[in-house]
Amino acid sequence: MTNAGTGILIVDDIVKQFATPDGAVTAIDHISLSVKQGEFLAVIGPSGCGKSTLFNIVGGLVDGYGGKVTVAGDTVTGPHPSIGMVFQEDSAFPWRTVIDNVAFPLELKGIAKRERYARAQHFISMVGLDGFEKRYPSELSGGMRQRVAIARTLASEPKILLMDEPFAALDEQTRLLLGDKVLQIQQQLRQTTLIITHNITEAVQLADRVLVMTYRPGKVKRVIDIDLPRPRSSEIVSSEAFGRYVAQIWADLREEASRGMQDDEKLRAGGRP
């Protein structure tokens, strides 16, 4: 499981270090994973495990690492057109309407207004924002704004959808419902998806496989196949099998998370982790 396998997205033996005043810190220590076409992979880990760094590396926003990321055989050297990114923070452009936001990637491709609006409309309906095309993000709730960001990324029709804790800022109920939506879309489009999260329920609800990361330096601790039936909905959170997966992941995570807390306490006491 630490070897890169076959798949449309291959992350091969990534090592990433950061320079800090206290010396070099290894954020990611030889991580490999692969995502098959149409698969939904969730990467979960405690705070500080380097998962956001992983997101930035796969997305091509960061360089200076060891190892290689390939998408359909093509090496990633910068933001790759086949990878679509959805960020954790509010990223819908506040100065554009919903439809202008979603049509953004099409605008960049030079597609004429009528056609790109028509295409954008398709994705707007897909995320359930029909009727809000002419509204501005400031008029929408947080969950709706994230849907705009998701629709915008989907409109570029990427081979890989890469999401970094996209629901972190939302409350639990909205998160579950939005998770439902994302699942629907993913199943409909057969979209290959890699999601970074710290939320166990979310990981088990959405993913085909869950990869658990260790605390810094980040390594692959375990990969768990989620054998829950598809199509799934948020009701699945109350099933027994679901509970067992959550417990299993939590057992792994707890170990890593408490190591993280110990480090924090040491830091606060003035020592070094």
Place this chain on the structure above:
Amino acid sequence: MSAVSARRGISEGTLAFFLGFGALVIFLLAVEGLIRAGLINRHIVPMPSQVFGAFERVVLEEDVAGRFRLTFIEALASGAMIAVVGIGSGMLLYRFELWRRATETWIAALASAPTVLMYPLFLVIFGRNAWTIIMMGFAAGVPAVTLKTIEGLVGTRRVFINVGRAFNLTPAQQFTKILLPAALPSIFVGLRLGLIFMLINIVGVEFLINFGGLGQLINDLAERYDLPGTYATIFFVVLVSVCFFVLTERVERWLRPGA
């Protein structure tokens, strides 16, 4: 809506407007009464009724319309220069970081310095004409716009820049599609501030050098001890600044429909 006005079916905004306007009217009536009763010296405070009477006189005899136009045009010229040079220099300084680090604090210092006191100098350099006035307004207003433009561009939220990078935008696209729209709110704050400084200086310098539009008229009337006329003209000066603010708000609403 407050409970009271909701029952009567008036919006809070209308209620506020009438409250403000009503208070003003009552105040003017009170002043009028006190002057007639001799409790306020009528040579120091003219009767509001006299001021209203002066309006017609001031408009007809003193060509207030023409002077309004002159002051307004001076302000427009100055404002246009401020916008172009201010936003342009802000963009340049954003692009060239070394120059920005070298000059930013200087520009901030300039923004708060009493540049208007250089008016004798500008008089000698540009002559006793509209250009002195326009340049003084320009000098007063431009630092604020430059600074706020820089602030807006530099302060663009990280995530927007990352979205641009994720979509492989060229530097030019990054600037026009992300940085500039993100900076617009700050740019407009700067413009409003710059325009305030500009207007203060324009009318002020007109008053001081006794040339130009409304500022000069006030100076004239004051020297003639025509107090009602002076007050009436002050009203027109306030009107100029109102016009400018409404104009700026319109432009902003047009450029930033989502605001």
Place this chain on the structure above:
Amino acid sequence: MAETGSVTAPAPAGMSRFPANRVLALRICIIVAILAVWEATAASGLLYRDVVPSLGKIADALAALLSTPSYYWHLGVTAGEIGISLLIGGAAGLAVGILFGSHRLLGRAFEPYLYYLGPTPKIIFFPIMIMWFGVGPGSKIAMGVISCFFPVALSAAAGMREIDRVLIRVGRSFRASTWQMVMKIYLPAMRQPIVNGLRLGLGVAIIGTLLAETKLSNRGIGYLIIQAYSLFDMPKMYAMLIVLFVLSIGANALVGRIGRFDAAHRN
């Protein structure tokens, strides 16, 4: 209603591609270039005589100015006028701003008047001030007061509205009196907008007071400047402008620093 912000220099960033000495080198280059152009213009006789006097003449005038005791007396007069007007105008502006900011209806009713009257150049009220307060320092102080009242009031009103509602509820839950609310909750919470308002107020108070002195006075820096101008003693005028600019920039920075010191202290 749209707000105006304040214009402040940014705090220096930690990491920069450009080390401090390169920035310093560029600054020195810029200053040298400006001085060189100045001296060249002075020597060329391009502009009407003495509009751009040589740097040497200005330096001499500056030295002469700073060694004249009467200059400091005039400086004191102006500084006093500005200080008093800032006190009066600032306090009045704060009071009115807090009032308008805390009562929604009052604010909506009367703030527009402040907003539109604010950008009006207060120098046009000077003739009226003379009528009311005479030709002496009184009218200059009055000018300073009406100048700085508006920015302080508007900043205070905006600042009131931005106070985290939670803080106000905490005060109410402890049944604080109005005075206590103002002193212990409103003012501390509004420190930043108030300081910004005061900086702006200081700036316009300086302008208002000085302009009034140039128009009609027989004392103060403004009077000295216009006197130098009427005698066409340009080097002296430049010298006074230099001192004036340095002092007003310094005063502005001081007010800003008081605000920041306060913040650092609290946190």
